[in-house]
Amino acid sequence: MKPFAYARPGDVVEAVRDVVAEPNAVFLAGGTNLVDHLRLGVARPDLVVDVRTLTSREVTGLPDGGLRLGAATTNSQVAADPRVRERYPVLAQALLAGATGQLRNMATTGGNPLQRTRCVYFSDVTTPCNKREPGSGCSAVGGYTRYHAVLGTPAALPDPHAPETCIATHPSDMAVALAALDAQVQVLGPDGERTIPFTELHRLPGDDPSRDTVLQHGELITAIDLPVLPAGTRSAYRKVRDRASYAFALVSVAAVVTPDGELRLALGGVAHKPWRATRAEEVLRGQQLTEDAVRAAITAELAAAQPQPGIDSGNGFKIPLVARTVLATVRGLLPEEQS
Amino acid sequence: MTDLLEPRAIGADLVRRDGELKVRGTATYAYETPVEHPAYAHPVQATIARGRVTAMDTAAAEALDGVLAVLTPFNAERLAATDDAEYAVLQGQDVGFRGQLIGVVVAETSELAREVADGITVRYEELPHDAELSADRPDLYAPEQVNAGHETDTAEGDVAAAMAAAEVTLERTYSTAMYHNNPLEPHATTALWESAGDGFLTLWDSTQGVHPDRAAVCQVFGLEQEQVRVICPYVGGGFGSKGLPHANVMLTALAARALPGRPVKLALTRQQMFFLAGYRTPTIQRMQLAADSRGRLSAIAIDVVEQTSKVKEFAEQTGVPTRMMYASPNRRSTHRLAALDVPIPSWMRAPGECPGMFGPEVAMDELAEELGIDPIELRVRNEPDVDPETGKPWSSRNLVRCLREGAERFGWSGPRAHRDGDWLVGTGVASSVYPTMRQATSTANVRFEDGRYVAEIGAADLGTGAWTILPQITADALGVDVADVDVRIGDTRYPVASVAGGSSGTNTWGSALVVAAREFRTKFGADPRDGDEASGDVDQAGQDDTHSPYAFGAQFVEARVNADTGEIRVPRLLGVFGVGRVINPRTARSQLIGGMTMGLSMALHENSAWDPRLAQVANHDLAEYHITVNADVGAIEAHWIDEHDPYVNAMGSKGIGEIGIVGTAAAVVNAVHAATGVRVRHLPVTLDKLLTALP
Numbered sequence A: 001m002k003p004f005a006y007a008r009p010g011d012v013v014e015a016v017r018d019v020v021a022e023p024n025a026v027f028l029a030g031g032t033n034l035v036d037h038l039r040l041g042v043a044r045p046d047l048v049v050d051v052r053t054l055t056s057r058e059v060t061g062l063p064d065g066g067l068r069l070g071a072a073t074t075n076s077q078v079a080a081d082p083r084v085r086e087r088y089p090v091l092a093q094a095l096l097a098g099a100t101g102q103l104r105n106m107a108t109t110g111g112n113p114l115q116r117t118r119c120v121y122f123s124d125v126t127t128p129c130n131k132r133e134p135g136s137g138c139s140a141v142g143g144y145t146r147y148h149a150v151l152g153t154p155a156a157l158p159d160p161h162a163p164e165t166c167i168a169t170h171p172s173d174m175a176v177a178l179a180a181l182d183a184q185v186q187v188l189g190p191d192g193e194r195t196i197p198f199t200e201l202h203r204l205p206g207d208d209p210s211r212d213t214v215l216q217h218g219e220l221i222t223a224i225d226l227p228v229l230p231a232g233t234r235s236a237y238r239k240v241r242d243r244a245s246y247a248f249a250l251v252s253v254a255a256v257v258t259p260d261g262e263l264r265l266a267l268g269g270v271a272h273k274p275w276r277a278t279r280a281e282e283v284l285r286g287q288q289l290t291e292d293a294v295r296a297a298i299t300a301e302l303a304a305a306q307p308q309p310g311i312d313s314g315n316g317f318k319i320p321l322v323a324r325t326v327l328a329t330v331r332g333l334l335p336e337e338q339s
Numbered sequence B: 001m002t003d004l005l006e007p008r009a010i011g012a013d014l015v016r017r018d019g020e021l022k023v024r025g026t027a028t029y030a031y032e033t034p035v036e037h038p039a040y041a042h043p044v045q046a047t048i049a050r051g052r053v054t055a056m057d058t059a060a061a062e063a064l065d066g067v068l069a070v071l072t073p074f075n076a077e078r079l080a081a082t083d084d085a086e087y088a089v090l091q092g093q094d095v096g097f098r099g100q101l102i103g104v105v106v107a108e109t110s111e112l113a114r115e116v117a118d119g120i121t122v123r124y125e126e127l128p129h130d131a132e133l134s135a136d137r138p139d140l141y142a143p144e145q146v147n148a149g150h151e152t153d154t155a156e157g158d159v160a161a162a163m164a165a166a167e168v169t170l171e172r173t174y175s176t177a178m179y180h181n182n183p184l185e186p187h188a189t190t191a192l193w194e195s196a197g198d199g200f201l202t203l204w205d206s207t208q209g210v211h212p213d214r215a216a217v218c219q220v221f222g223l224e225q226e227q228v229r230v231i232c233p234y235v236g237g238g239f240g241s242k243g244l245p246h247a248n249v250m251l252t253a254l255a256a257r258a259l260p261g262r263p264v265k266l267a268l269t270r271q272q273m274f275f276l277a278g279y280r281t282p283t284i285q286r287m288q289l290a291a292d293s294r295g296r297l298s299a300i301a302i303d304v305v306e307q308t309s310k311v312k313e314f315a316e317q318t319g320v321p322t323r324m325m326y327a328s329p330n331r332r333s334t335h336r337l338a339a340l341d342v343p344i345p346s347w348m349r350a351p352g353e354c355p356g357m358f359g360p361e362v363a364m365d366e367l368a369e370e371l372g373i374d375p376i377e378l379r380v381r382n383e384p385d386v387d388p389e390t391g392k393p394w395s396s397r398n399l400v401r402c403l404r405e406g407a408e409r410f411g412w413s414g415p416r417a418h419r420d421g422d423w424l425v426g427t428g429v430a431s432s433v434y435p436t437m438r439q440a441t442s443t444a445n446v447r448f449e450d451g452r453y454v455a456e457i458g459a460a461d462l463g464t465g466a467w468t469i470l471p472q473i474t475a476d477a478l479g480v481d482v483a484d485v486d487v488r489i490g491d492t493r494y495p496v497a498s499v500a501g502g503s504s505g506t507n508t509w510g511s512a513l514v515v516a517a518r519e520f521r522t523k524f525g526a527d528p529r530d531g532d533e534a535s536g537d538v539d540q541a542g543q544d545d546t547h548s549p550y551a552f553g554a555q556f557v558e559a560r561v562n563a564d565t566g567e568i569r570v571p572r573l574l575g576v577f578g579v580g581r582v583i584n585p586r587t588a589r590s591q592l593i594g595g596m597t598m599g600l601s602m603a604l605h606e607n608s609a610w611d612p613r614l615a616q617v618a619n620h621d622l623a624e625y626h627i628t629v630n631a632d633v634g635a636i637e638a639h640w641i642d643e644h645d646p647y648v649n650a651m652g653s654k655g656i657g658e659i660g661i662v663g664t665a666a667a668v669v670n671a672v673h674a675a676t677g678v679r680v681r682h683l684p685v686t687l688d689k690l691l692t693a694l695p
Ligand SMILES: Cc1cc2nc3c(=O)[nH]c(=O)nc-3n(C[C@H](O)[C@H](O)[C@H](O)COP(=O)(O)OP(=O)(O)OC[C@H]3O[C@@H](n4cnc5c(N)ncnc54)[C@H](O)[C@@H]3O)c2cc1C
Pocket: A026, A027, A028, A029, A030, A031, A032, A033, A034, A035, A036, A051, A055, A071, A075, A097, A098, A099, A100, A103, A106, A107, A108, A109, A110, A111, A112, A113, A114, A115, A116, A171, A172, A173, A174, A219, A220, A221, A222, A246, A247, A248, A249, B623
């Protein structure tokens, strides 16, 4: 592990100032992702600023009926919160589908959406990876792509040597639920506070795969807000994985159905960011939410999907798997007579 | 025939003697050995798969505060023996596989050693590598023999003619994946080299055999046995990967030699274990079966293709169980290897039988389906009277009893498939087998000490139960209460013992203990004096060469496949085994269900995803290399039949460490086929292989 300085400032303002002052500084929350990366040499900061005790550890009600999750609330705590379980079951289910009890006790609301990809080449410093080492190339193309993207990627076989190539997925379960819920991210930066819609927090690789999000250096997540949902809204999270527990999603689906039949849909395990299925939502807008309609909508969403060939037949299976999982999840949310 | 011990302590459900220490966390493992002022070592590994190291820039590293030594091929001492290329660490600049050891950094802290090791710049002359196994490579070769001294090829009768003449034939190719043993405790060593006199090396090493470990180290370093002591009271699992030392042990000893008087600790990281600690080769198995319409086999053949490393050959004996499992006049088995620029494969729980009972047991299910015969019945109809390979009678063979009793307990009769809501449900069965082995060397001492009987033998307990069951055997051999017996193991100060491998530990060490105990009684009678001592060798124990000794079993699986997503769950796993006399039902059950769970893991989860471009396992950590977790295991039951085998040894035991993993994967595949109609012939069974067939 590369030696680094460790700071525990008095408050969030000081924490932001510390990080801004040191170009190679990072925030530390639960450490369940960052500490692994320090050990592996994937993260090599000069300064680690511990914010775990600085942001809020509470889930509080918002005036409009929504909920605010302090950045230091743990994944276990949020999953167990009765208000979350009752009003946002999709979020509680997503959290409980992630990692293990021990990890969820440490992992935080601020840290979870900012965990980095599980791309095996990203975590192996002896292999080229544009995300870890910009410009070095992408080892995943034509390699082990089982956990890689099918949406938001340029082509089935992008140029592995091009500096912009990255076919990684975002691994968080929680983030998929937050994307479907239209959550809002409260951020404190050197220039003060701003709010970022959750669906705009993460980005596609574009020409810089090293950046997962739109956050600028030194910007700190202080809370995530869950907007109020119409009474009678139903929601669910379905995670499909290779073993029953303690595995990242091959694909996952977060679905929210409002009483007037509007579907909000987000997909995990398929793209560089939690994938809000806007195309499918558009197709469905104004339509009766039936199985056939949902099938047509998800087919439209997946029209642009690109399988990535690779070891063990690549990841083309995700395309039918997403369609099947969406159908099964939404079916479970429809009133009896419709399904 | 052997006189079986009168069982008193044998058969008792005693708790593990080492259980409390382990639960409390006070049992010391190799890396945690309390030593004074330890130094920490971290390896440098090659990042190319083939070529030469031309330069290593270590000057900056050596100058760092806290760095004690940096060893490379350019400055490491020359070893006495370098004929075993795996052990010839830092002896040359050639690189034979990615991840090979090319250096070691010793520092005051493990963090510093790791950081410095990772920071050393290495220059290579890289050559193109060849790391992809396939059955149609032109350079496949027949090894001289396969693991455990088996013949490479066998043939009897004329398989081709039988295939041409048979009413029904089946010809299929199956494959098993690459697997890594991944015991919980990594490969770890604490080494102390004392330079006084001729020098003395103490190794606290995580090993399945302190004596074989010592023998290898002595050979490599040119030391006398008296100059080396290996200590290993507890092992956090090995599954074969600690059966012989790997290069990490030689590297730690080398580092300790560079720092005489200073204990040096080295534990492989989980990632490093995917390069340096052995693994099970992927196998490709072409099966041929020929049968009449009633299911009587007229031919059975297996042609195996697998890989080895160019650095050192290891040939898994995958075709061996097909030679003896079922009756058939025409039979063939072959093994062909591809030597690649890859890490060195080695033993993994039930080498040979584990992968080698996958193809045949799925093929039998396919044949049963083709014939419309119940798969249990098909096996019963091909039950051989004598060992088809040797012609010898069985010491005991209760496969049919295991199948029948398993069928009864599992509820086999009736349809094998149904739908339950969103789940497609199916059941499957497969046979298990494992040879009953006994090693040639092992000696035990029995002494009367302070009113207690103390036995000593350099045996190993990898979590298997040796600490607990060896006293049970000794107590019955002495005719005393087990509470009055201590058995000390895990140290080369004790008499020589064989490796804990091949499910032979209990059979071998137990036999030596019985000889020693009987010798003790003969010499000193029923009323010994303090300090009275006798010893016994396994080669003095009765040996039967006229029978063919094997353990058999039958495994039953219920598989459920989600009709929407293809997710696979196994809520029920049931095995019935004929393993001779069970010494301790508690530790035996743990071995059997542990083996079955590992078999389930092989069926559904484990897969070292090999990246031939880089020549390494892509998913080389335990977040991405999946091992079955608790949530994947539903009801799991292991039963055994009451089996009296007077030919195997004085305990009547056959060994139980490995048979549980044999056949499980085939039973899972057969159950998934019943549920979905999809026959997955290439492991693991993952949902992507089922999707297209789902409703
Ligand atoms: C073996 C294993 C299995 C796992 N399985 C799953 C799974 O199935 N599903 C899943 O979703 N997750 C899984 N995880 C990941 C886990 O959920 C994340 O590691 C965890 O949520 C990260 O939260 P943390 O608080 O520990 O973040 P940290 O590790 O402390 O930080 C993560 C990143 O976020 C940054 N950061 C932290 N807090 C803030 C903040 N307030 N503002 C700005 N930046 C911040 C850090 O600088 C760092 O870059 C698994 C992890 C492991 C180790």
